[in-house]
Amino acid sequence: MLAKFVTLPLNAESLERAKTQVADIHDKIEDDRAGGATLEQAAQKEKLPLVTYTVDRSGRDPDAKPIANLIHAPNIINAAFASDVGVDNDPIDADGGYVWYDVAAITPARDRTLDEVKDQVTQRWRNDEIASRLKTKAADLLDKAGWKPGTDGIREKDGKKLSYLFQTSINQPRQETQQIIKQACKRAGIDIRLKAVLASVYFSSDTGNDDTYPKFYTDLQMYTTGPNQPDPGFWMQLFLSSQVASKANKWQGRNITRWQNAEYDRIYVETVKELDPVKRAALFIQLNDLVIDNVVVIPVIFRKGVGAAVNGLHAPLSGWDNDTWDLPDWYKETRA
Numbered sequence: 374m375l376a377k378f379v380t381l382p383l384n385a386e387s388l389e390r391a392k393t394q395v396a397d398i399h400d401k402i403e404d405d406r407a408g409g410a411t412l413e414q415a416a417q418k419e420k421l422p423l424v425t426y427t428v429d430r431s432g433r434d435p436d437a438k439p440i441a442n443l444i445h446a447p448n449i450i451n452a453a454f455a456s457d458v459g460v461d462n463d464p465i466d467a468d469g470g471y472v473w474y475d476v477a478a479i480t481p482a483r484d485r486t487l488d489e490v491k492d493q494v495t496q497r498w499r500n501d502e503i504a505s506r507l508k509t510k511a512a513d514l515l516d517k518a519g520w521k522p523g524t525d526g527i528r529e530k531d532g533k534k535l536s537y538l539f540q541t542s543i544n545q546p547r548q549e550t551q552q553i554i555k556q557a558c559k560r561a562g563i564d565i566r567l568k569a570v571l572a573s574v575y576f577s578s579d580t581g582n583d584d585t586y587p588k589f590y591t592d593l594q595m596y597t598t599g600p601n602q603p604d605p606g607f608w609m610q611l612f613l614s615s616q617v618a619s620k621a622n623k624w625q626g627r628n629i630t631r632w633q634n635a636e637y638d639r640i641y642v643e644t645v646k647e648l649d650p651v652k653r654a655a656l657f658i659q660l661n662d663l664v665i666d667n668v669v670v671i672p673v674i675f676r677k678g679v680g681a682a683v684n685g686l687h688a689p690l691s692g693w694d695n696d697t698w699d700l701p702d703w704y705k706e707t708r709a
Contacts, residue, residue, distance in 0.1 A: 392469070399464070399471055406461065412475045425477070430454050437493050449474060504560075511561035520562070528562035536564035537592035540584075542572040547595060550673065565593075580623050587624040589631070597676060602694060605657050606644060612664055614638050632669045 398419055405415035416423040424443075432440050432450050440446060445467045456462050456476050464471040520528040520535050528535040539554065541547045548569060555565040568591060570584045575596075583590050600608035610616050614633040618626035640659050647653040664670060680696045682688050685706040689699045 395470060402464075402471075402473060412473055415473075428453075437490075445472065508560050515562065522562050526559075526562055527564045534564055535562065536566060538566045538568060539593040539595070540568035540570060540575075540586075540591045541595040542575040542586075543569045544572065550595065578624075585624070587618045587626075587629050589618075589629050595673070599676070609641060609644075609657065609660055612637055612660070612669060613641060630669050632664075632667065634663060634667065637663050 398421070401419055402415050402421075405418055406412070410418070413423055426440055426443065427435055428440050428450060430450065432446055434440055440450075443449065445465065449465055449472055452462065452465060453474055453476055456474075458476050458479060460476065462474055464473045515528055515535070518530075520530045523529045523534065537558075539551060541551060548567075551565075551567050551569075555567060558565045574582060574584050575586050577585055578587075579585060582588075586594055586596055598611070611627050612630070612632060612634070613628055614635075615638070616626045616628040617631050617633065618624045618629050619631075637660060640656055640663075644653055644656045644660070647656060665672075680690065685708075686703065687706065688696070688703045690696060691698055
């Protein structure tokens with residue numbers, strides 16, 4: 374299906390003013406359409422963006438890739454497939470804004486050719502093969518460790534179920550990630566119990582609350598962390614024995630995992646004294662390998678940071694500090 378969409382979002386930062394603007398533009402668009410204007414003509418007149426998508430019922434483009442940047446995609450796509458070419462459709466309410474849509478053309482359903490689906494089929498086969506091998510490997514490891522499948526499919530040993538409590542903050546992507554991990558573990562016979570904590574509690578410094586992430590009173594937990602500068606010296610303190618978070622230091626220690634390793638501590642001391650950058654980098658690689666090889670943390674994704682500035686703003690950036698490190702020296706060029 375080829376569909377055209379015009380969006381009128383609600384500006385949350387100026388809610389009251391935006392409500393009035395949204396209502397005014399909504400009325401103008403509807404008046405234009407009632408006067409015979411096409412959706413494209415109405416969008417041009419009111420200076421609103423018009424976007425055209427070729428999409429199937431599952432929300433994918435002709436290359437089988439998910440449609441990106443379409444707000445309320447499921448509702449809009451369902452409405453478009455319930456409509457037809459030449460039909461004037463009522464706008465869809467999108468969190469206080471509106472989306473107008475027209476169906477421009479309909480492509481009859483057909484089976485795709487092998488050339489069209491070859492890459493997707495190959496990738497699907499590869500993913501299935503990897504999943505199958507991982508399941509077999511996990512089963513072999515657990516069998517050797519004495520964990521046998523129970524009647525409910527969950528492995529057990531000495532009368533105990535192989536079950537872990539996994540917590541993170543309440544955040545949709547994190548809950549989705551929890552579900553993915555839970556499903557993967559279930560295939561191996563491991564039970565994962567999920568816990569979601571309000572972010573204001575999870576990341577708080579309330580020493581009286583057991584749901585904060587520094588206390589780590591669960592088997593697994595997830596949150597975002599990483600060095601804020603290229604040099605990893607400060608960040609790698611997260612795994613020092615001297616930095617273990619505990620009741621004695623009011624859970625302020627940076628080593629939240631509470632993993633302790635004498636070799637790690639010794640190598641870290643060497644990084645502090647080593648001045649040769651190549652040798653120092655090699656030491657940090659050793660430290661990183663110790664953390665990963667001992668499964669202290671399991672990296673999930675790498676989340677990049679993005680910085681931007683308006684035209685004409687001169688803001689000196691540094692790879693060794695945050696973006697605003699030299700804020701007093703920022704200046705803006707002006708043109709007469």
